[in-house]
Amino acid sequence: MGIVVRIDVELAKRKMSVGDFAEKVGLTPANVAVLKNGRAKAIRFSTLENICRVLECQPGDLLEWVED
Amino acid sequence: MKMTQFAVASLRILLVVAFALLLLLQTLSFPGQFAHMAQESPERAYLQWPLTAFAVVELLCAQVVIVSTWKLLTLVRRDRIFTGAATAWVNAIVWAVLVAWILLFALFLAVGFAADDPGAPLLLLVFVVGGAVIGLLMLVLRELLRQATTLRSDMEAVI
Numbered sequence: 001m002g003i004v005v006r007i008d009v010e011l012a013k014r015k016m017s018v019g020d021f022a023e024k025v026g027l028t029p030a031n032v033a034v035l036k037n038g039r040a041k042a043i044r045f046s047t048l049e050n051i052c053r054v055l056e057c058q059p060g061d062l063l064e065w066v067e068d
Numbered sequence: 069m070k071m072t073q074f075a076v077a078s079l080r081i082l083l084v085v086a087f088a089l090l091l092l093l094q095t096l097s098f099p100g101q102f103a104h105m106a107q108e109s110p111e112r113a114y115l116q117w118p119l120t121a122f123a124v125v126e127l128l129c130a131q132v133v134i135v136s137t138w139k140l141l142t143l144v145r146r147d148r149i150f151t152g153a154a155t156a157w158v159n160a161i162v163w164a165v166l167v168a169w170i171l172l173f174a175l176f177l178a179v180g181f182a183a184d185d186p187g188a189p190l191l192l193l194v195f196v197v198g199g200a201v202i203g204l205l206m207l208v209l210r211e212l213l214r215q216a217t218t219l220r221s222d223m224e225a226v227i
Contacts, residue, residue: 027227031227034227035227040225040227041225041226042222042225042226042227043226043227044226044227047227
């Protein structure tokens, strides 16, 4: 699995919709889907920063390493 | 970007003019010239068809380069030059230059040692060296394009 992005968990905690989240972070819904289903290859620090600001969390809350 | 748009538009006009000129040379001028030379000196008439074929194929290579360049310009305009689509047209240019250069080199070898004055062989040598430079430059540019394509696709995967 490698690095897993736990956006769905943080979204559920805050009861935020994906569309709402995408708009606030400034991502396309398609890119949010890529992040959520683990197909993302790379993420900009600026994107990560926006996500952390919107979800009021730390990068560590979002990214998790899972052994293969 | 404005500059590039202007350059692309101007290049397209020039490419059309160049293609038309080459077509004229290929179908009328060179065949006519060699036919005329064959009539003038019948003892060398056997050269008419080999030389005609040589001229036609050389110009065909130039036409392949023109068409490929046109296609690459289309990709530039659509911002798709750094995709796999460009590789095929760049390869077409490389192959066309290679074929043209081999033919030219063969003519140089054939004429170079048979000629009694150094003018024609020297001119051919200039073209042979020039052709080699263009061909090798194309190989370097193709590698640069490949590297840029990899970079672009890597960057596009960044969210």
